[in-house]
Amino acid sequence: MSRSLRAHLLLTAVVFVWGATFVLIKGALRDVSPLLFNFIRMALAFACLAVVYRAHWKHVTRRAMVSGAVVGFCLAMGYQFQTAGLRLTSPSKSAFITGLVVVLVPLFSGIPLLRPAGAHVPQWNAYLGALVAFVGIVLLTTPAGAGFDFVSVNRGDLLTFGCAVGFALHVLALAHTAPRVPYTQLALLQIGFCALFMAVSGPILEHPSIRWTPRVVVALLIAALLATAAAFTVQSWAQQFLPATHTALILALEPVFAWLTSFVILGERLNLRASAGALLILAGIGFTEFLPNRMQPTAHETVPLN
Template identity: 25%
Template sequence: MPNIAPRYWLMIAILGFVWGGTFLLIKLALEGTTPFWLAASRIGFAALLLCAIWGIRGFKLFKDQTNWPSLILIGVLSTALPFMLISWGQQHVSSGFTGISMAAIPLMVLPLAHVFIPGEQMTLRRLIGFCIGFVGVALLIGGKAFTSSGSELESYGRAACLSSAACYSVSSILTRRLPPVDPLGLAAILLVIGSTIIVPVAWMAEGPPVVPDNRTLLIAAVLGLIPTAAANLLRVIVVREAGPTFMTLTNYQVPIWAVVLGAVFLGEELPPSMLLAMTLILGGLGLSQFGRLKRLFGGTQGHNP
């Protein structure tokens, strides 16, 4: 298992906090707009922003080899398709089940990385650690994760949420396997691909966009700038340089921050199992990354997992 530089630990901590707060902002934005157009606006704004910066740098992308088919597939799987699946699926399942679906991403990435990414072997310690973290997330979300929504299409909704998690998992593996590429250009082009798909879909599903109020526009701009543009650039860097398995550590942080920020800003009640859930999540993550943490804080240079 390769050493992970401290900057990558900082990056996943930032991503966990930012994406945990995204649910709060989405909830506020949906008071003034519709789900598909909110997704389209944040992806489109982020794409324009990153493309402007990318253009200043000369629109450099692949450094030597090219792999456009994989790049297009990653663009579909990392933005447009999972956004649409979640938007549709959430209409028919509980919000808790959506959270559980996202927490399943590390367990999906682990075997995929073992097979397709050199140096990302699945060890017993890492598997046990990820499973403990998943149990912690399930405890944090509570019984509402598996309670029925009563929808006739609930089973299809659950399949859509799990499929979105699979999209993110596969896109991370494909991103890691791309030939040498400029991270900023990669983040920009993926958002461009996503926006070219989701904008016409939003138009077909929800009709022409209606200009929202200034408060909603501001929230949508923040969603496009921070959790979409900036966070996707960080995600590309972490996946490319530290690996897709390491990147999945954010998935267990997100529910913690979502619960904490919801309590602080929306007055939502903290679950009684909060302390135990956090202990399991952090303990599981620590166990899965024990070798890396030992080298990080102990300064050893071994390569044991």
């Protein structure tokens, strides 16, 4: 099996895990406050990676520390908004709104300061995709008959959109730093700094509470070890062998996996209006990623591997 095919399969498996955990975490949030859940999740993941990558500590440079802090801040922003919003909205809606990161990345790349070195300026398809996805998010998040009345939008949906912004910035921060920092160090440090930022912001933004029920323990272990420590390590490796457009398309499967899991486990169904909105979001992602004007090279092709 070629490394490219293995990378495609492993990253798809990671995205399936991320999609499936929406339902798992939604249930756990009945017994734990969202930001405390995030902190424990990241602290456990960091402890795991600190042991696995213990030989890398002595090689950490100042550049790696700064890069880890920047990427970790963006990651913390994404997770804090996502988990806080998930408590107030459904798993499928949360996943579809989070999927907007695939549209936001090329839009943000239009800003010279945010655009990674070697990346192309967004073309017409990126802006068309953003417009279609925007209409979709309005249909998905506003009640029938509300039209474009954003006063009626669920507060959880707004928080989740903030998570899409955070994760889009995380993707761009990784694009800037990954070619200059070993992926093992970057995976370790970003999660460590993410946990640190969560420890500081959590008590300010909420009154932490937890009841140690079996579903909380199971959700924390799966989210920390499988969906964070293992997933970020696999993603960091896989993206060396995948073009950026392929990676974005695989990530776009996350809301589909989340909806399927929510349908099978919770019996959740989207009404006609919400279904149309979800389809438009996927169409917007498709316009952005299926119609690229120029092919992007892989990290493996542009950066020598150590």
